[in-house]
Amino acid sequence: xxxxxxxxxxxxxxxxxxxxxxxxxxxxxxxxxxxxxxxxxxxxxxxxxxxxxxxxxxxxxxxxxxxxxxxxxxxxxxxxxxxxxxxxxxxxxxxxxxxxxxxxxxxxxxxxxxxxxxxxxxxxxxxxxxxxxxxxxxxxxxxxxxxxxxxxxxxxxxxxxxxxxxxxxxxxxxxxxxxxxxxxxxxxxxxxxxxxxxxxxxxxxxxxxxxxxxxxxxxxxxxxxxxxxxxxxxxxxxxxxxxxxxxxxxxxxxxxxxxxxxxxxxxxxxxxxxxxxxxxxxxxxxxxxxxxxxxxxxxxxxxxxxxxxxxxxxxxxxxxxxxxxxxxxxx
Amino acid sequence: xxxxxxxxxxxxxxxxxxxxxxxxxxxxxxxxxxxxxxxxxxxxxxxxxxxxxxxxxxxxxxxxxxxxxxxxxxxxxxxxxxxxxxxxxxxxxxxxxxxxxxxxxxxxxxxxxxxxxxxxxxxxxxxxxxxxxxxxxxxxxxxxxxxxxxxxxxxxxxxxxxxxxxxxxxxxxxxxxxxxxxxxxxxxxxxxxxxxxxxxxxxxxxxxxxxxxxxxxxxxxxxxxxxxxxxxxxxxxxxxxxxxxxxxxxxxxxxxxxxxxxxxxxxxxxxxxxxxxxxxxxxxxxxxxxxxxxxxxxxxxxxxxxxxxxxxxxxxxxxxxxxxxxxxxxx
Numbered sequence: 001x002x003x004x005x006x007x008x009x010x011x012x013x014x015x016x017x018x019x020x021x022x023x024x025x026x027x028x029x030x031x032x033x034x035x036x037x038x039x040x041x042x043x044x045x046x047x048x049x050x051x052x053x054x055x056x057x058x059x060x061x062x063x064x065x066x067x068x069x070x071x072x073x074x075x076x077x078x079x080x081x082x083x084x085x086x087x088x089x090x091x092x093x094x095x096x097x098x099x100x101x102x103x104x105x106x107x108x109x110x111x112x113x114x115x116x117x118x119x120x121x122x123x124x125x126x127x128x129x130x131x132x133x134x135x136x137x138x139x140x141x142x143x144x145x146x147x148x149x150x151x152x153x154x155x156x157x158x159x160x161x162x163x164x165x166x167x168x169x170x171x172x173x174x175x176x177x178x179x180x181x182x183x184x185x186x187x188x189x190x191x192x193x194x195x196x197x198x199x200x201x202x203x204x205x206x207x208x209x210x211x212x213x214x215x216x217x218x219x220x221x222x223x224x225x226x227x228x229x230x231x232x233x234x235x236x237x238x239x240x241x242x243x244x245x246x247x248x249x250x251x252x253x254x255x256x257x258x259x260x261x262x263x264x265x266x267x268x269x270x271x272x273x274x275x276x277x278x279x280x281x282x283x284x285x286x287x288x289x290x291x292x293x294x295x296x297x298x299x300x301x302x303x304x305x306x307x308x309x310x311x312x313x314x315x316x317x318x319x320x321x322x323x324x325x326x327x328x329x330x331x
Numbered sequence: 332x333x334x335x336x337x338x339x340x341x342x343x344x345x346x347x348x349x350x351x352x353x354x355x356x357x358x359x360x361x362x363x364x365x366x367x368x369x370x371x372x373x374x375x376x377x378x379x380x381x382x383x384x385x386x387x388x389x390x391x392x393x394x395x396x397x398x399x400x401x402x403x404x405x406x407x408x409x410x411x412x413x414x415x416x417x418x419x420x421x422x423x424x425x426x427x428x429x430x431x432x433x434x435x436x437x438x439x440x441x442x443x444x445x446x447x448x449x450x451x452x453x454x455x456x457x458x459x460x461x462x463x464x465x466x467x468x469x470x471x472x473x474x475x476x477x478x479x480x481x482x483x484x485x486x487x488x489x490x491x492x493x494x495x496x497x498x499x500x501x502x503x504x505x506x507x508x509x510x511x512x513x514x515x516x517x518x519x520x521x522x523x524x525x526x527x528x529x530x531x532x533x534x535x536x537x538x539x540x541x542x543x544x545x546x547x548x549x550x551x552x553x554x555x556x557x558x559x560x561x562x563x564x565x566x567x568x569x570x571x572x573x574x575x576x577x578x579x580x581x582x583x584x585x586x587x588x589x590x591x592x593x594x595x596x597x598x599x600x601x602x603x604x605x606x607x608x609x610x611x612x613x614x615x616x617x618x619x620x621x622x623x624x625x626x627x628x629x630x631x632x633x634x635x636x637x638x639x640x641x642x643x644x645x646x647x648x649x650x651x652x653x654x655x656x657x658x659x660x661x662x
Contacts, residue, residue: 218580230597236584243581249549250574252592253567259590261583266561 001075002026006331007065007100008311013053016312024065027097028076029104034084035076036105040123040305041098042069042156043314043327045238046265050096051315057096058266067098067329068265071113071122081107089113093126093272095265099308101331108273111280114287117300124156124300124326125287131237131264132161132213133279136168139235139260140211144169147209149201149227151216152240153190154181156326159301161213162190167286167298173209175201181324188299202226211235218245225251225259236261301325332406333357337662338396338431339642344384347643355396358428358435359407365415365438366407371454371636372429373400373487374645374658376569377596381427382646388427389597398429398660399596402444402453412438420444422453424461424603426596430639432662439604442611445618448631455487455631455657456618462568462595463492463544464610467499470566470591471542475500478540480532480558482547484521485512487657488568490632492544493521498617498629504540506532512655519630533557542566549576556582556590567592632656 009022029035047066049055057063071091074084084090090110097103113122136142142165150161153174165172166189173192176182182193194204202223210232212224217239224234225247234257251257264272286298303323306314308331318327340353360366378397380386388394402422405415415421421441428434444453467473473496481492484505496503497520504523507513513524525535533554541563543555548570555565556578565588582588595603617629634654637645639662649658 217584221580236580239581239584243579243584244577245580246575246577248574249552249567249576249592250570252590253548253570253574253594254592254597256592256594256597258592259583261580261585261587261589263584263587266585266587 005101006308007097008067008308010051010064010066013051016051016315018051019312019315021309021311024100026102027104029078029081031078031080032106032108033078033104034074034081034090034107034110036070036072036090036092036103036110037075038070038072038098038101038103038331039119040071040328040330041067041308042123042127043306043311043318043329044068044127044156045240045318047099048315048318061094061096063096065097065100067094067096067100069093069123069126070098070103071119075102078107083107084110089119089122091122091126092276093130093264099311099329106269106273109269109276111276111284114284116288120302120305120328120330121300123328124302127264128156128160128300128326129164129283129298130275130279131157131262132164133283134264134275135213135235135237135262136161136164136170136211138275139262140213140233142168142170142211145171146211147171147173147207149205149209149212150174151201151212151214151220152176153185154178154324155215156301157215157237159185159188159325162188163298164283165189167283173201173205184324188301208232213237215239216241218242221245222247225255225257228255228257230255231257233258233260237263303327305330307331336432337639338428339398339639341382341395341397344382347382347646349382350643350646352640352642355431357433360409360412360435362409362411363437363439364409364435365405365412365421365441366433366435367401367403367421367423367441368406368433369401369403369429369431369662370450371402371659371661372398372639373454373458374637374642374649374660375399375458375487376571376649378430379646379649392425392427394427396428396431398425398427398431400424400454400457401429401434402450406433409438414438415441420450420453422457423607424457424595430642430660437600437604440600440607442607442615445615447619451633451636451659451661452631454659455633458595459487459491459657460495460614460629460631461606461610462488462593463495464614465595465606466544466566466568466593467492467495467501467542469606470593471544471564473499473501473542476502477542478502478504478538480536480540480543481505482532482543482545482551483507483571484516485509485655486546487632488546490516490519490656493519494629495614496520498614504532504536515655519632539563544568546570547572549574552576553578556586556588559586559588561586562588564589564591568594634658636661638662
């Protein structure tokens with residue numbers, strides 16, 4: 001195998017014109033790592049922010065090769081790695097560098113691709129489903145029978161959160177500005193579709209919620225606090241509409257609310273590995289058809305599979321806000 | 332005993348002119364309750380807010396008799412109450428009605444008065460120490476060796492938080508606008524005194540903190556977020572300076588921070604009782620002299636003991652911001 005590989009490369013910060021494909025050295029796995037031949041890589045809002053220079057890679061990750069998630073096949077195994085073999089189909093989460101032909105990753109952060117899923121479907125799972133599952137289970141600490149509101153429910157993480165909420169026996173409300181996306185979300189299990197093209201969600205909720213999974217940020221902050229039950233949790237997973245806010249914090253005190261920020265990218269290897277192990281055990285079987293009647297069925301929602309050579313178009317499509325689910329890049 | 336008692340009575344909402352002393356029916360304990368002959372009652376900011384009509388009593392508590400904490404002696408025991416006897420010295424927390432000659436309370440919410448403490452000292456414990464302990468231990472979830480910042484450290488809850496932080500083996504920074512209060516706080520164990528008479532605490536902290544115990548509110552919000560470690564907790568226990576804020580929530584997301592609101596008054600009996608039991612076990616022995624060398628020593632800090640007949644002066648003294656520790660009212 002060549003000592004070089006192709007990779008997406010951000011040449012500076014700016015619009016899609018800074019996105020290049022370059023030949024770079026192919027990484028070599030350390031003792032506890034494996035190397036993955038990447039077949040597909042999910043595209044995330046974080047990649048667009050990083051392109052604009054607003055979200056640098058954390059220390060220890062490639063600074064100019066974007067990409068936070070991937071699917072592929074193991075093609076090299078470190079001397080001390082014990083759990084995987086060459087040829088295993090895997091998927092996973094990294095702090096950067098997934099939009100390349102190869103990457104190396106600690107073996108305990110990998111997940112097997114569920115049987116019957118395509119490479120593109122697998123690459124649509126890690127960021128969306130791990131973020132949503134961690135938010136619902138570990139940050140919001142939701143219990144069966146409780147109510148949750150998911151913003152931008154037609155996004156990758158939104159479509160994952162709606163499905164996971166149903167698998168966790170929650171009642172789930174979700175917002176979108178597009179009626180057709182809400183129709184598709186209802187088919188995925190959404191209980192209360194809320195069209196926000198004509199204003200805030202605040203007056204459309206049937207009753208308060210125990211948690212909000214928020215990707216909007218500052219402009220929605222006050223309304224998010226207002227729709228929570230006493231002791232409710234506002235889990236912030238993104239700031240699509242910006243992070244500035246003017247708000248009254250009185251409700252946080254009087255209602256004993258919690259505001260919890262969370263991202264995947266800044267996590268330590270130990271924390272990521274622990275999350276991945278929990279997800280493999282509790283949720284991964286639900287991606288495999290056919291389940292028993294009544295079992296939850298999880299489906300990675302792929303908006304479009306786009307060749308890596310057309311990555312500029314992929315960025316433009318994500319910026320259009322017309323997507324439903326994930327954009328997946330493929331070599 | 333007379334079927335009537337004297338009680339502080341808010342006749343409407345407004346300045347100290349609405350505060351009256353009235354004869355009202357003396358309460359009778361239910362089966363699982365005891366009646367306490369109140370000797371002393373702490374005064375709290377919440378009482379001043381309630382007087383101004385801004386903080387109504389929660390459902391189930393006297394709406395016009397203020398008072399959230401007390402010390403006294405049991406003088407009647409409900410038919411099914413088993414843990415206390417007439418004559419026992421007790422102290423505790425209620426949702427209202429403590430500034431009266433008698434009150435009734437569920438027996439599992441009471442604490443014994445630690446040996447050697449006066450009635451006035453005992454009445455200075457419940458609200459300040461339970462709030463601070465719950466904030467440090469259960470909300471901020473601090474571990475030995477971590478750093479905490481306590482705002483308004485010269486207040487009742489502030490002086491309690493500084494002492495409890497040291498008992499929990501934390502490093503504690505504290506703010507005050509008064510140099511002499513900071514000197515007295517250092518004597519109570521404060522590690523980093525920060526004088527905020529000339530501006531924000533933000534640039535005076537030696538290093539970031541794992542938690543902030545905040546009683547200031549909106550104006551301090553942005554700086555509170557800025558001084559936290561990644562994954563740090565901002566615990567809101569009051570909004571002395573108001574609750575409006577303009578802020579950038581970006582740090583909450585990127586640093587994975589938590590903002591946690593907490594109050595004692597809105598809690599359910601079960602929650603209050605559980606907190607009280609934990610406090611009795613872990614912290615109450617530390618109020619009793621002499622401890623073994625190295626044991627934490629907790630001291631309720633009493634600013635002034637004021638006769639109930641002079642309650643208007645007590646309100647005015649609290650509003651002056653000249654107090655250090657608790658104002659205690661006595662019959």
